[in-house]
Amino acid sequence: MYTHEMNKIAMAVLGAVFILFGVNLLAESIFHEEHPEKPGYAIAATESGGGKEEAAADAATLEPVSPLLAAADVKAGETVAKKCVSCHAFEKGAAKKVGPALFGIVQNDIAVASGFAYSAGMKEFAAGKKWTYEELNGFLANPKKYVKGTAMGFAGVKDVKERANLIAWLRTQSDSPAPLPAK
Numbered sequence: 001m002y003t004h005e006m007n008k009i010a011m012a013v014l015g016a017v018f019i020l021f022g023v024n025l026l027a028e029s030i031f032h033e034e035h036p037e038k039p040g041y042a043i044a045a046t047e048s049g050g051g052k053e054e055a056a057a058d059a060a061t062l063e064p065v066s067p068l069l070a071a072a073d074v075k076a077g078e079t080v081a082k083k084c085v086s087c088h089a090f091e092k093g094a095a096k097k098v099g100p101a102l103f104g105i106v107q108n109d110i111a112v113a114s115g116f117a118y119s120a121g122m123k124e125f126a127a128g129k130k131w132t133y134e135e136l137n138g139f140l141a142n143p144k145k146y147v148k149g150t151a152m153g154f155a156g157v158k159d160v161k162e163r164a165n166l167i168a169w170l171r172t173q174s175d176s177p178a179p180l181p182a183k
Contacts, residue, residue, distance in 0.1 A: 063160045064134060068161060072167070073165050078169045080166040081166055084102075087152075087154075105131050106131060106136065106170050106171045106173075108131055109129070110126035110129045110131055112126075119149055121150050141156050
């Protein structure tokens with residue numbers, strides 16, 4: 001009788017293994033995936049020397065934002081700014097987040113927020129400069145291209161009207177908003 005019980009247990013174990021093996025083969029044939037020869041995606045990127053000269057050249061090719069500011073929609077700019085709140089604070093006296101607090105940024109010196117560790121690229125770019133309307137326009141269009149070596153990972157606001165709205169809203173985030181540029 002002992003042998004008979006052992007045979008039943010052995011058959012049950014072998015049957016379970018056979019069923020699992022069969023299900024595995026069936027699943028593999030249904031959900032088969034091809035593995036690429038090289039893992040990942042090829043991303044074509046060109047490196048450049050960067051610097052102030054290239055930023056100035058990029059700014060020259062951008063549509064200027066200054067003529068659009070007088071008619072900009074501040075409310076729409078506030079909506080665009082929602083893309084920024086995960087990294088930046090806009091309220092007076094707000095603490096830095098991943099990025100510096102931006103209250104009073106328009107017409108202020110670049111890279112001067114106290115207690116924030118700016119990247120070497122931003123410090124080099126900032127030397128003696130202010131966040132003018134056109135500097136903000138260039139930076140917000142494509143931060144990584146405009147300031148080589150910036151740590152800001154934001155892709156940018158591509159539409160010039162959206163940038164104008166955002167800059168107009170940023171202008172209002174100040175105790176004394178900077179004057180609008182002359183037409």
